[in-house]
Amino acid sequence: xxxxxxxxxxxxxxxALAQTLVSENSAHAHGxxxxxxxxxxxxxxxxxxxxxxxxxxxxxxxALFGLGVVLAVAxxxxxxxxxxxxxxxxxxxxxxxxxxxxxLTPGQTLYALPFGSVAITGQGARSALLLIARVxxxxxxxxxxxxTTPWMHLxxxxxxxLVPVEVIALLAMTHRYVVxxxxxxxxxxxxxxxxxxxxxxxxEQRRLMVNTGGVLMSKTLEMGNxxxxxxxxxxxxxxxxLLTDFRLRARDYLAMSGFAAAVVAAVVMGx
Amino acid sequence: MHIxxxxxxxxxxxxxxxxSAPCWWAALRRTRKKLFGRTLPLLSLFAAFSFVTMMFNxxxxxxxxxxxxxxxxxxxxxxxxxxxxxxxxxxxxxxLFFGDGGITTLGANCFNMAIAGSFAAWGIYQxxxxxxxxxxxxxxxxxxxxxxxxxxxxxxxxxxxxxxQPMLFHDAxxxxxxxxxxxxxxxPAMMAGHLTIAGAAEAIMxxxxxxxxxxxxxxxxxxxxxxxxxxxxxxxxxxxxxVLLLTPLGIVASGAxxxxxxxxxxxDAAARAQIAAASGNSAAPMAAPSGLARLANLWTAPLPxxxxxxxxxxxxxxLLSAMFGVGLILVVAWVALRFTQSAKQRSxx
Numbered sequence: 001x002x003x004x005x006x007x008x009x010x011x012x013x014x015x016a017l018a019q020t021l022v023s024e025n026s027a028h029a030h031g032x033x034x035x036x037x038x039x040x041x042x043x044x045x046x047x048x049x050x051x052x053x054x055x056x057x058x059x060x061x062x063a064l065f066g067l068g069v070v071l072a073v074a075x076x077x078x079x080x081x082x083x084x085x086x087x088x089x090x091x092x093x094x095x096x097x098x099x100x101x102x103x104l105t106p107g108q109t110l111y112a113l114p115f116g117s118v119a120i121t122g123q124g125a126r127s128a129l130l131l132i133a134r135v136x137x138x139x140x141x142x143x144x145x146x147x148t149t150p151w152m153h154l155x156x157x158x159x160x161x162l163v164p165v166e167v168i169a170l171l172a173m174t175h176r177y178v179v180x181x182x183x184x185x186x187x188x189x190x191x192x193x194x195x196x197x198x199x200x201x202x203x204e205q206r207r208l209m210v211n212t213g214g215v216l217m218s219k220t221l222e223m224g225n226x227x228x229x230x231x232x233x234x235x236x237x238x239x240x241x242l243l244t245d246f247r248l249r250a251r252d253y254l255a256m257s258g259f260a261a262a263v264v265a266a267v268v269m270g271x
Numbered sequence: 272m273h274i275x276x277x278x279x280x281x282x283x284x285x286x287x288x289x290x291s292a293p294c295w296w297a298a299l300r301r302t303r304k305k306l307f308g309r310t311l312p313l314l315s316l317f318a319a320f321s322f323v324t325m326m327f328n329x330x331x332x333x334x335x336x337x338x339x340x341x342x343x344x345x346x347x348x349x350x351x352x353x354x355x356x357x358x359x360x361x362x363x364x365x366x367l368f369f370g371d372g373g374i375t376t377l378g379a380n381c382f383n384m385a386i387a388g389s390f391a392a393w394g395i396y397q398x399x400x401x402x403x404x405x406x407x408x409x410x411x412x413x414x415x416x417x418x419x420x421x422x423x424x425x426x427x428x429x430x431x432x433x434x435x436q437p438m439l440f441h442d443a444x445x446x447x448x449x450x451x452x453x454x455x456x457x458x459p460a461m462m463a464g465h466l467t468i469a470g471a472a473e474a475i476m477x478x479x480x481x482x483x484x485x486x487x488x489x490x491x492x493x494x495x496x497x498x499x500x501x502x503x504x505x506x507x508x509x510x511x512x513x514v515l516l517l518t519p520l521g522i523v524a525s526g527a528x529x530x531x532x533x534x535x536x537x538x539d540a541a542a543r544a545q546i547a548a549a550s551g552n553s554a555a556p557m558a559a560p561s562g563l564a565r566l567a568n569l570w571t572a573p574l575p576x577x578x579x580x581x582x583x584x585x586x587x588x589x590l591l592s593a594m595f596g597v598g599l600i601l602v603v604a605w606v607a608l609r610f611t612q613s614a615k616q617r618s619x620x
Contacts, residue, residue, distance in 0.1 A: 005328045005336060012326045019369065046374065053281045053375055056448055086370070090275070101451035105437075106553060107444065123446040130448060131277065138276030142374050146367065154367065166299065173315035174322070174360045175368065181316075181323045205330040210479030213324055217344075217480060218487060220320040227312040 005205050006193050013186040020179055022081070026147045031075030033148035037252040038157035044259030045145045051263045052137040055270025058126070061133040064266055068140035075148050086143050087136060094135045098128035151175055156246070177223070185216055272340070272422075272429055272469070273365065274380055276373030278450045279432055280440045287432070288378030294386045295359065298352040314353060318360035321345055325361070329472045337472030340384055342425075343418025344480045346392035348491050354393070358385035379432055383425040392421035392477075410485070410492075411478050418477030419470045423462070426469065430454070430461035516590070534559035 027034065033041055052064045072082055107123030145154070155168050155175075189212065200208065279287075302310055321341040328336045341361075345354040359381045365371040372380045399413035434454030437447035452460065484492045536542035537559040546555040 005330050008328045008336070009326065012328070016326065016369065023368070049276060049375060050281055053277060053284070056442055093275075094277075098451065100456075101447070104456065105445075105447060105451055107446070123444055124451070126444075127447045127451040130446070131451065134277035134449075135275055138373060138375070139370060142276060143370055146370065151368065164299065166303070170311070170315050170318070170356070170360055171363060173312065174318040175364055177316050177319035178322045178364055181319045182326070185323050185326075202330050202332060206475060206479070209327055209329050210476065211483065213327060213476065214480055214483030214487070216323065217320055217484065220316045221313070221488065221491070224309065224313040224316045227316070228309045231312065 005209070006189055009209075010186060010189050010193065013182050013189070016182055017179070017186070019085075023147055024150065026075075026077055027150045029076045029148075031077070031148065033071060033075040033144060035251065036255050037246050037248055038149050038153040039160045039246060040248070040252045040256050040259070041145060041149060042154065042157040043160065044255065044263075045141050047259060047263045048266070049138050049141045051266035051270070052134055052141065054267055055134075057270045058130055058133055060266050060270035061130070061137050064262075065133065065137040065140055067262060068137060068144060071144055072140070075144065077144075077147055082140075082143070086139055090135050090139045091132065094132050095128075098131045101128045101131075153246075173227075177220075180223075181216065181220065184219060185212070188212055188216065272380075272384065272426060272465070273362070273372030274376040274383075274429060274432070276375050278373075278436075279376050279379060280436060280449050281375065283432060283436070283439075283449075284375045284378060287376075287382050291359075291378045291382045291386060294355060294382075298356045301352045302356060310353070314349075314357050315360070317345060317349060317353075318357040318364070321358055321361040322364060324476065325365075327476075329475060331468060331471050331475070337468045339418070339469075339473045339476035340388065340422060340425075341476065342384060342388040342421045343392045343396075343414060343473055343477030344484075346389045346421070347396050347414060347417060347477070347481060348484070351389045351393040354389040355381075355385045358389060379429070383428040383432075384422075387428055388421040388425045391424045392417040395420045405485075405489070411482055414481035415474040415478035418473035422473040423465050423470050426461050426465035427458070430458045433457040433461070 048064060048067070052061055055061050055064070069079070072079060102120045102124040103118050105121050105124035105127050107121035109119040110122045110125055112119040149157070152172065155172050158168055158171075159165070192208070192212070302314070324341045325338055327338065329339060331337050340358070342354065342358050345357050348354075349357060362372060362380050362385060363377060366374055366377050366380070396413045396417040399416055400407075400410045403409040403413070431454065433450040433452060434457035436449040437451055437453050440448045442448060450457070481492060536546065537555055537557070543555050547553065
């Protein structure tokens with residue numbers, strides 16, 4: 001079998017599981033953002049993401065990106081892994097999408113290419129830069145939230161955005177089973193891979209993938225019944241309760257003021 | 272297809288959240304009664320399953336690979352309301368935890384893939400499999416079409432959201448502030464990949480999983496009882512009638528649709544102004560392009576401008592045209608159905 005499809009899928013699963021571990025580890029480090037109340041962090045970073053989306057000035061968006069980098073350093077996150085996992089990926093994807101805009105956006109000619117009648121326009125260049133900067137700033141700020149907040153705290157903090165308690169329970173369960181099913185699927189593919197000699201053609205590969213998906217679905221549904229019975233045996237009677245023991249401290253009020261000041265400045269200067 | 276942060280303006284994101292919110296609310300209300308039974312773990316697990324299948328690299332004819340969203344099979348197994356919740360949950364986890372798709376654009380992503388996708392998949396599956404026997408191959412085709420149609424509708428919606436950005440959000444110099452491509456670029460660019468690669472991946476996954484479930488878990492792909500099938504058919508006819516009644520809404524939009532100009536529009540001052548305004552202030556040519564002028568009269572439609580000559584009311588004309596068009600499609604579908612049924616009967620003999 002070609003190394004392609006199965007190995008790529010297994011690699012994808014391994015990366016996802018590794019990312020989960022990295023997030024859990026970094027969320028428990030002793031950095032600036034990790035010590036803040038999750039509700040303050042959620043609202044503050046989301047407001048900064050919206051401020052970057054609202055801004056029409058490149059300098060303001062770059063400043064918000066810079067603020068994200070400073071917060072990452074203060075939160076003891078590795079800039080190298082940030083660059084590898086977040087900035088380069090976002091840059092590669094967005095630059096590929098933005099590149100044709102250099103030529104396709106109507107406007108004043110900035111640089112005429114020596115061949116044909118193709119020219120980079122000023123509006124095209126500015127538009128591409130704005131898009132790349134905005135995506136980098138937004139992705140940095142939203143990744144900071146995930147890397148510095150344990151998942152369960154993040155979910156509980158969503159209550160401040162009036163997300164219904166049932167949805168939070170569903171998200172918590174979904175996240176738990178995403179990890180479990182990723183591990184199950186990974187084990188299924190690895191065990192299949194270890195029993196294969198030779199190559200499968202495209203049709204057989206498709207059948208393999210779809211059948212694995214089918215078996216995974218059967219396991220999922222079986223697990224659904226087991227989980228329900230387990231929930232009932234532990235006294236689940238249809239009510240979801242969240243234990244929220246968050247308490248605002250002086251540093252949270254200070255952080256709240258800092259986030260508010262940065263958002264107001266970005267919105268006023270970026271308009 | 273997972274739109275990241277930064278590609279859509281905050282107002283577009285707000286509109287998409289506002290459009291998704293009532294659907295989430297209605298879906299929660301509909302499933303709440305059942306939510307604290309087996310549905311709670313089932314929904315979570317199905318969302319987790321969709322998430323994991325999105326990571327499957329599916330080999331496609333031609334040597335490339337694609338990923339499926341899983342909306343086709345989710346809508347068939349769970350129904351549209353629970354499916355929209357399950358896919359929304361999977362998209363939320365992807366956005367919040369894995370950074371796949373933005374947080375500000377989560378409303379748009381959920382609307383495109385979870386909401387529109389679920390209803391499209393469910394509607395297509397119900398329509399194509401209507402009256403089909405449990406073991407009929409038509410059901411597998413219906414599942415494939417459900418996945419294919421759903422993913423392409425989602426892609427079209429995303430392309431429209433991208434394409435309206437430069438029209439609505441640009442600065443004084445004409446620089447687009449968000450996604451930079453107009454509809455004329457965004458739609459073909461987006462659809463090229465989805466009509467082929469992503470559409471094929473979704474169709475194969477939907478049909479394959481449907482076949483697997485029909486063989487191993489037949490109750491899950493609930494082959495409807497005759498009474499349920501009749502009820503479903505009634506709902507679909509009702510929805511079709513509603514859409515027909517809404518067709519005169521097209522009159523509300525002023526001017527001609529972009530790119531649907533007639534040769535005479537190029538010599539009409541008012542039409543020229545409309546063309547320029549809708550084309551980023553690029554002036555239209557003084558005369559109709561020669562190719563357009565040559566080919567414009569190649570075919571004269573029997574109902575030009577959605578109204579026969581003898582009808583004076585534009586709204587009534589729209590309604591009449593819609594009824595005629597739908598009738599024509601139903602006749603063609605009926606003939607095709609009769610043809611395939613008689614061919615099947617012949618082969619069984």
